[in-house]
Amino acid sequence: MNRSTKILLTISLVILALVSMITYVNLSSAPYSSARSQSNKIANTSAGIVNPDYFGNYSRTDQYYAVGGLTQKKQYRYVIINAKTGKTQTVNKGNAPMRESIINGVSERYDPTKILHIDLGLYKKKPTWEVAFKNKNGTIGYNLVDFKTGKSVQVINNI
Numbered sequence: 001m002n003r004s005t006k007i008l009l010t011i012s013l014v015i016l017a018l019v020s021m022i023t024y025v026n027l028s029s030a031p032y033s034s035a036r037s038q039s040n041k042i043a044n045t046s047a048g049i050v051n052p053d054y055f056g057n058y059s060r061t062d063q064y065y066a067v068g069g070l071t072q073k074k075q076y077r078y079v080i081i082n083a084k085t086g087k088t089q090t091v092n093k094g095n096a097p098m099r100e101s102i103i104n105g106v107s108e109r110y111d112p113t114k115i116l117h118i119d120l121g122l123y124k125k126k127p128t129w130e131v132a133f134k135n136k137n138g139t140i141g142y143n144l145v146d147f148k149t150g151k152s153v154q155v156i157n158n159i
Contacts, residue, residue, distance in 0.1 A: 035065055035083075043067035043079040047090040054078070054099070058121025058130055066120035068093075078120055080127060091120075091127045097150035099129070105150060106131045106143050110157070116140070120147065128153060 001009075036055045043049040054068030063083040070076055076093040097105075103115055112133035119130045127147035135141055141157040 039065040039067045039079075039081055042081055042086075042088060043069065046088045047077055047079045048072060049077065049079060054120075056117075056119035056121070058119040060121065060123060060130070062122070064119075064121035068120070078127070080120060080122055082122075089122065089127070091147065094148075096148050102129050102131060102145050102150060106133060106145070109152070110135070110141055110143070112136070112141065123153060 035057070039055060040049075040052050043052060048071040049067060049069040050072050052067050052069035054066070056064075056066040056068075058064040058066060058080075065081045065083055066078055067081070068076065068078040078091045078093070080089045080091065081087070099118055103118055106112070107115065110133060113136050114134045116132040116134060117130075118132075121128060121130060123130075123144055129145040129147060131143045131145060133141050133143070135158065137158070139158040141155070141159070143152055144154040145151065146153050
């Protein structure tokens with residue numbers, strides 16, 4: 001094989017690898033993108049959310065998708081959607097603590113190295129935040145926090 005053939009073969013292999021990686025990333029993110037898009041449509045239809053800025057995927061005993069955002073009347077609300085049945089529950093933000101204050105409370109209580117996610121769903125039929133975090137010893141913790149009061153409902157730590 002001469003030098004130009006080797007260069008052409010190398011370039012072809014690099015392009016093939018890049019195309020394969022891009023295809024893999026697109027295919028692996030498709031279910032998430034589809035769930036988010038469908039949830040935004042449901043939130044608009046059922047609760048009038050026109051400017052969604054939050055999407056969460058809560059999995060406990062049941063799986064829920066949650067969308068948060070402003071309505072046309074500039075009211076902030078969340079819609080919690082049961083992923084299996086499609087039933088929705090609308091929750092107005094009202095005087096409930098903001099997501100940031102829930103995260104700050106978990107950070108103060110457990111001093112994690114990183115907050116992994118905060119997702120809204122139903123726990124015992126009540127709106128509940130699930131905050132997942134990474135501890136300093138490398139383990140994972142979950143803190144379920146009541147949506148309205150901001151009080152801890154359940155803690156699973158050092159998994």
